[in-house]
Amino acid sequence: MTPSVEERIDWLRKEIRRHEYLYYVLARPEISDFAFDQLMNELKELEAAHPHLITPDSPTQRVGGAVLEELPQVRHEIPMLSLDNSYNEGELGEWYGRVVRALGRRPDYLVAELKIDGVSLSLTYEQGVLLRAVTRGNGEVGEEVTANAKTIPTVPLRLPEELPLVEVRGEVYLPRHVFLELNRRRREEGEEPFANPRNAAAGSIRLLDSRECARRGLRFIAYQIPRLRGKDLRYHSEALELLAHWGFATNPGWRRCPDVSCVHEFIAQWGERRKSLPFDTDGVVVKVDRLSEQQALGATSKFPRWAVAYKYPPEGERTRVKAIAVQVGRTGTLTPVAELEPVRLAGTTVTRATLHNADEVARLDVRVGDTVWVEKGGDVIPKVVAVDVAQRPEGAPPFVMPGACPVCGTPVVREAGEVAIRCPNPSCPAVQKARLLHFCSRSGMDIQGLGEQRIEQLLRQGLISDPASLWDLNWQQLATLPGWGAKSAENLRIQLEEAKGRPLWRLLVALGIRHVGERAAKLLAAHFGSLDALSTAKREELEAIEGIGPTIAQSVLQFFSSPPGQELVRRLQSRGVDPREKGTKAATTAPLAGLAFVLTGTLSRPREQVIALLEGSGAVVSETVSRKTSFLVVGENPGSKLAKARSLGVPVLDEEGLVALLAQKGVRW
Numbered sequence: 001m002t003p004s005v006e007e008r009i010d011w012l013r014k015e016i017r018r019h020e021y022l023y024y025v026l027a028r029p030e031i032s033d034f035a036f037d038q039l040m041n042e043l044k045e046l047e048a049a050h051p052h053l054i055t056p057d058s059p060t061q062r063v064g065g066a067v068l069e070e071l072p073q074v075r076h077e078i079p080m081l082s083l084d085n086s087y088n089e090g091e092l093g094e095w096y097g098r099v100v101r102a103l104g105r106r107p108d109y110l111v112a113e114l115k116i117d118g119v120s121l122s123l124t125y126e127q128g129v130l131l132r133a134v135t136r137g138n139g140e141v142g143e144e145v146t147a148n149a150k151t152i153p154t155v156p157l158r159l160p161e162e163l164p165l166v167e168v169r170g171e172v173y174l175p176r177h178v179f180l181e182l183n184r185r186r187r188e189e190g191e192e193p194f195a196n197p198r199n200a201a202a203g204s205i206r207l208l209d210s211r212e213c214a215r216r217g218l219r220f221i222a223y224q225i226p227r228l229r230g231k232d233l234r235y236h237s238e239a240l241e242l243l244a245h246w247g248f249a250t251n252p253g254w255r256r257c258p259d260v261s262c263v264h265e266f267i268a269q270w271g272e273r274r275k276s277l278p279f280d281t282d283g284v285v286v287k288v289d290r291l292s293e294q295q296a297l298g299a300t301s302k303f304p305r306w307a308v309a310y311k312y313p314p315e316g317e318r319t320r321v322k323a324i325a326v327q328v329g330r331t332g333t334l335t336p337v338a339e340l341e342p343v344r345l346a347g348t349t350v351t352r353a354t355l356h357n358a359d360e361v362a363r364l365d366v367r368v369g370d371t372v373w374v375e376k377g378g379d380v381i382p383k384v385v386a387v388d389v390a391q392r393p394e395g396a397p398p399f400v401m402p403g404a405c406p407v408c409g410t411p412v413v414r415e416a417g418e419v420a421i422r423c424p425n426p427s428c429p430a431v432q433k434a435r436l437l438h439f440c441s442r443s444g445m446d447i448q449g450l451g452e453q454r455i456e457q458l459l460r461q462g463l464i465s466d467p468a469s470l471w472d473l474n475w476q477q478l479a480t481l482p483g484w485g486a487k488s489a490e491n492l493r494i495q496l497e498e499a500k501g502r503p504l505w506r507l508l509v510a511l512g513i514r515h516v517g518e519r520a521a522k523l524l525a526a527h528f529g530s531l532d533a534l535s536t537a538k539r540e541e542l543e544a545i546e547g548i549g550p551t552i553a554q555s556v557l558q559f560f561s562s563p564p565g566q567e568l569v570r571r572l573q574s575r576g577v578d579p580r581e582k583g584t585k586a587a588t589t590a591p592l593a594g595l596a597f598v599l600t601g602t603l604s605r606p607r608e609q610v611i612a613l614l615e616g617s618g619a620v621v622s623e624t625v626s627r628k629t630s631f632l633v634v635g636e637n638p639g640s641k642l643a644k645a646r647s648l649g650v651p652v653l654d655e656e657g658l659v660a661l662l663a664q665k666g667v668r669w
């Protein structure tokens with residue numbers, strides 16, 4: 001008997017939850033990403049066709065969508081305290097001593113678990129369904145971030161048991177590789193990178209746009225059940241087991257310890273091992289295991305007495321600031337950089353550390369000659385975290401950011417609401433150098449043989465200015481310059497000739513339009529197909545592209561309407577740098593050029609094969625039906641897309657119709 005829609009939806013949700021758990025919590029997937037997407041797509045289509053069956057705990061509700069004006073404030077039923085810190089065995093011993101004295105005996109057991117360096121989050125479930133997620137805030141009142149929390153794949157939207165009330169607390173974090181990628185993208189898009197994964201997680205969980213939050217790649221590890229109705233627990237360790245049983249990701253390798261020496265062992269064991277975990281940890285949390293003992297111990301106004309954090313010593317070193325230089329970046333932003341006496345730190349020699357911006361320099365009050373503490377942040381760039389004021393040489397003046405660009409002397413500007421101070425001169429040699437470096441970089445036009453030194457040399461000689469001028473170089477003359485020869489000049493000539501054939505998206509990244517990194521560039525290139533088409537695009541057309549929001553649209557419009565932007569495009573085009581994208585409206589020679597297809601239901605061939613065939617012939621295949629869709633292709637058991645196509649008057653083809661259309665266009669099925 002074929003299952004009812006309700007039964008199918010129910011089965012799909014269970015199956016998807018099981019696969020999410022296998023993938024994200026256990027890291028042991030049983031099916032391919034493609035097969036998973038198919039389950040999810042089927043569920044989405046069924047829900048779209050039967051909207052009354054959508055429930056807030058359905059896996060489809062993870063994609064985000066809600067955009068808020070501000071985050072509502074919510075009072076915590078039980079305050080979210082922080083932990084008292086200890087930094088060595090002695091201090092840990094003192095805490096244990098206080099516990100023993102307060103209880104009048106040794107506690108039953110202790111639990112040692114890693115302290116994850118993220119931000120805490122409280123989740124409330126009623127009748128097993130996630131109702132609310134709230135940040136710690138000031139401990140008494142936090143901010144409601146339910147829509148964002150739902151996008152985190154390791155936050156279960158429902159629990160396997162329908163208990164009347166459960167509160168789960170844990171840590172939201174960003175895996176290190178996700179953080180590095182996020183920062184890489186932010187740099188590429190001209191945005192300020194985050195200082196470390198913790199700040200990135202804190203910023204991401206508080207985003208007002210949950211769809212953006214979904215893209216950040218946050219994760220959650222549960223560490224406590226402060227409220228539980230309908231079930232009794234006696235030990236914190238039981239809570240950890242229950243959390244894992246419910247499908248939460250929990251602390252790796254937590255240990256139940258009969259005494260403090262076992263805790264010391266745990267701390268020593270994880271000292272090195274924690275560095276190979278995919279996320280940052282900054283210590284170990286030690287808790288009294290028996291909940292009745294926790295209650296008896298209670299809390300001070302700030303910390304529970306039943307738990308303490310042991311902090312691993314940070315990986316940092318002391319050194320001296322020799323000078324404070326100011327660098328000028330691609331967008332003209334001035335960044336203060338401390339030049340240091342060389343010092344070994346986590347396996348590398350450090351000679352420079354970023355001071356981020358004027359506000360950071362003022363906050364730290366770093367001065368030339370100061371003895372400072374430098375640490376490797378989550379990112380590879382080391383930073384100055386503290387100043388030893390006692391060691392300051394007498395009369396060292398405070399550092400002030402220059403009022404004029406240190407390279408070209410143009411007075412700097414600070415835009416309202418921005419921390420950054422910028423050199424507004426587009427012909428500033430420092431800006432030109434940074435722009436050229438970005439243009440030639442591996443993520444841009446990928447032009448090899450033009451490193452920083454050569455670009456500086458050519459700029460100094462007045463042989464190049466903007467990216468287009470690279471194609472004006474005189475090869476005979478180049479071969480005679482110091483450090484060059486006939487061979488290297490010829491190599492560069494070939495590189496530049498080849499670069500003309502690079503895909504359009506690379507050129508778009510290389511132009512350095514703010515907020516346009518690889519992802520946005522690919523979307524724009526696929527949609528517009530040429531610089532000309534993109535440069536005349538209207539706001540509405542830009543914003544109508546899935547994945548392009550108002551910020552990117554604004555930035556693109558600004559670039560192409562600015563005289564320097566227009567001039568650069570014109571100069572590049574006149575030198576033959578004007579790539580065209582295949583499969584878009586620009587490529588009119590492909591048999592299906594200009595046609596947009598959407599597929600629904602099961603066809604006689606695997607979906608990906610049909611997509612490859614259509615795209616290979618110049619068509620665009622998308623997920624959603626809109627007025628721009630040329631044809632909806634319908635297989636067996638079509639989803640809601642069919643109704644949508646009919647309501648919009650989009651022509652519908654069955655498989656036979658598609659085959660006929662293809663034959664007419666000379667494409668073999």
Ligand code: IVH
Pocket residue numbers: 080081082083113114115116117118119120121170171223224251285304307309
């Ligand atoms: S238990 C009363 N366990 O560390 C606080 N906290 O510095 C009970 N944290 O706010 C918290 N990993 O955000 C606990 N395994 C863990 C933790 C952990 C990280 C965070 C948590 C807390 C902060 C205190």
